[in-house]
Amino acid sequence: MNWNKIKVLLFKEIKGVVRDRKTFMMMVIFPLVFLPVLIGGITYFQMKTMQGNMEEIVPVYIEGREYATGLVGYLKSSGDYKIVDQPEKDIAPALQDGEIALYLKIEPAFHQKIIAGNSGEIKLFYNNTNTLSDSSSKRILQLIAGYTAQIVEQRLKGLQLSPYFIEPVKLELVNTATEQEKSGRFLGMMIPYFVIISIFIGAMNIGINITSGEKEKETLSTLLVTQLTRSEIVVGKLLTLIILSTFSAILNIVGIVLAYQFVFSSVGSGMELVIDLSANTLFKLGGLFVLLAFIVSGIIILAGSFARNIKEGNSYVMPIYMVVILIGVLSMSGAFQPAGFIYYLPIVNIIFLLQDIFMLQANLLHLWITIITSLVFGGLISYLSVKLFQREEIIFRT
Amino acid sequence: MESLVKVENLSKVFKDQGKGEVQALVNLNFELRAGEIFGLLGPNGAGKTTALRIISTLMQPTSGDVFIAQLNLRDNARRAKEYLGFLTAEMNLYDYFTVRELLFFFGQVNGLTHTYITDRISWLVELLDLEKYIDRRVDNFSTGMKQKVSIARALLPDPPIIIFDEPINGLDLMASRVVTNLIRELKNEGKSIIISTHNMNLAENLCDRIGILFEGELRGVGTIEELARNTGQNTLEDIFFKMVGEFSELE
Incomplete structure (x- = not known):
């Protein structure tokens, strides 16, 4: 293995990527400009809309308001609701198109029942496809619960009982998670998904281009007649992919973190991203990025070397990409609790270990298992790629 | 013989x-x-x-x-391979390179020194009348020009x-003439x-x-x-x- 020649090949491949505007845009401009604008913009407007809904005066039609003057006064005094007249349309379309956000139907005997110590009945109609109707339904439930608590307190007083009579146990929830842990949970859900996707996309475009693309453009023979051995060519291309896809993943992560920093600070959500940037964490994260890039690059080089042209190469890689997206989505949903065996599965183990690191739950044994299995699997894929590259019926397949 | x-x-x-x-x-x-x-x-x-x-x-x-x-x-x-220079119609060039970059790349992967490559490039671009195009990207060249660059690539290690x-497949009359003359010249050089x-x-x-x-x-x-x-x-x-x-x- 002549590393100087491999280095020359590596620089040539990188130069090719940098000079290809489309690939360069996808690799650098997309994560640093489009991704933050996209994620930041969408999240910003979502949060702003939610805030707006919380602050908006909600139009409510109350049928039978004369039977519950106390409750109506209570709602009005909150300042969040405007009691409107009966809409001209039926209730359902009025809720759907937003003419009213809520419709309360109070039974005629409501007041009498309350006085008598019974339950007065109210029906709340809302439409969860209308954002304001959906969010204000939750708010009004809280408000009515507050009104109910007042009535309960009065009843208990009338019976000369303490409010604690019906609350024998007072439970207080105390969240001991630090800001860093809260951020870690958030990032642990988001980042692994974006890491796997960005490494895969980064490696896929370039990898197919420098393998089956070279066959299609008939530049591969030019390389094969040089003093480079086929193993050196595969190693050079593999290193190119590892470096560029890791770089792509880092840019994506920077873009995402910047986007959320902007969102959280600008909408005043009270959340902030506290990230552990210690050398130890960065070393572990960087190492896992490289291991993931190693495996993904190996798979793409293998598929790209086998394919006759770029189109065929993409068709081989696409199904693998879908599986990778599935793993990413599983990790992001938090619906899957990783069991011990997960750490023996290449790619999957890196995703869940990244999550563990962000959530400050990384386990040294899992780390070692992940490193060893990834090196073995990546090495095996690379070995197969070298073997494939030595088969002329594959290399000269047209 | x-x-x-x-x-x-x-x-x-x-x-x-x-x-x-x-x-x-x-x-x-x-x-x-x-x-x-x-x-x-x-x-x-x-x-x-x-x-x-x-x-x-x-x-x-x-x-x-x-x-x-x-x-x-x-x-x-x-x-x-050190004795061989090989050129086929199916051997295209990396078109994002300039002629100089391309020849340097092939020189380096063939283990040639920087000085040797520089000297050979000077000789080859003169021989093939490529001086004006040495720092231009290959993707804008005509088929005949690309063939000349390919020949320069094959001759770089002086095999x-x-x-x-x-x-001369796919070349027009002018480009074919250049290539055939060049093959004769190479023969005359031994x-x-x-x-x-x-x-x-x-x-x-x-x-x-x-x-x-x-x-x-x-x-x-x-x-x-x-x-x-x-x-x-x-x-x-x-x-x-x-x-x-x-x-x-x-x-």
Whole structure:
């Protein structure tokens, strides 16, 4: 293995990527400009809309308001609701198109029942496809619960009982998670998904281009007649992919973190991203990025070397990409609790270990298992790629 | 005369999913002597490119041997490459490079020193009239210009043996003239050259000796005079069809 020649090949491949505007845009401009604008913009407007809904005066039609003057006064005094007249349309379309956000139907005997110590009945109609109707339904439930608590307190007083009579146990929830842990949970859900996707996309475009693309453009023979051995060519291309896809993943992560920093600070959500940037964490994260890039690059080089042209190469890689997206989505949903065996599965183990690191739950044994299995699997894929590259019926397949 | 390339009983079988086993080359025997131009003449699909790919180490023979400067390719392919410059119509260039960058890249992967590459580039761009284009990207070049750059790429390590597979295929008259003149000039400098072609004129004008290849078999090898004597024909075209026809009748 002549590393100087491999280095020359590596620089040539990188130069090719940098000079290809489309690939360069996808690799650098997309994560640093489009991704933050996209994620930041969408999240910003979502949060702003939610805030707006919380602050908006909600139009409510109350049928039978004369039977519950106390409750109506209570709602009005909150300042969040405007009691409107009966809409001209039926209730359902009025809720759907937003003419009213809520419709309360109070039974005629409501007041009498309350006085008598019974339950007065109210029906709340809302439409969860209308954002304001959906969010204000939750708010009004809280408000009515507050009104109910007042009535309960009065009843208990009338019976000369303490409010604690019906609350024998007072439970207080105390969240001991630090800001860093809260951020870690958030990032642990988001980042692994974006890491796997960005490494895969980064490696896929370039990898197919420098393998089956070279066959299609008939530049591969030019390389094969040089003093480079086929193993050196595969190693050079593999290193190119590892470096560029890791770089792509880092840019994506920077873009995402910047986007959320902007969102959280600008909408005043009270959340902030506290990230552990210690050398130890960065070393572990960087190492896992490289291991993931190693495996993904190996798979793409293998598929790209086998394919006759770029189109065929993409068709081989696409199904693998879908599986990778599935793993990413599983990790992001938090619906899957990783069991011990997960750490023996290449790619999957890196995703869940990244999550563990962000959530400050990384386990040294899992780390070692992940490193060893990834090196073995990546090495095996690379070995197969070298073997494939030595088969002329594959290399000269047209 | 010393032979720089020696092909002995060379056979190649391809496995095709639809056709089964395809015999591309059958017991080929020929040699390239020092300082000569040897032409492999045959129609498309005769096996010329396959033969040249094996000689240039791109493919392995099914049986038989190829010696480059006495080195058997089976054991010494990497060393043998040092003696070879190979150029085919299927060898395109990385078009995002300038001519200088491209030649530097191929020089470096062939283990040449910076000074040597710089000197060779100066000589080659002058020889091929590429001075004005040296720092321009290849993707904007015409086919003829690209062929010139490809030739510069093949000649960069100054190999004693140069293999041209269909060297004027797809070139216009002007570019063809440049290439044929260049092949003559290389011969005058003492290079030994193998060309493959289906172009009778090119073979007749350039080659010292010719091998007629048809359906993977070498039907005859020699100078045009020798081939004419053996077949009783006068022109290369008649010689070719006589040899191909005679064999077809026997089959």
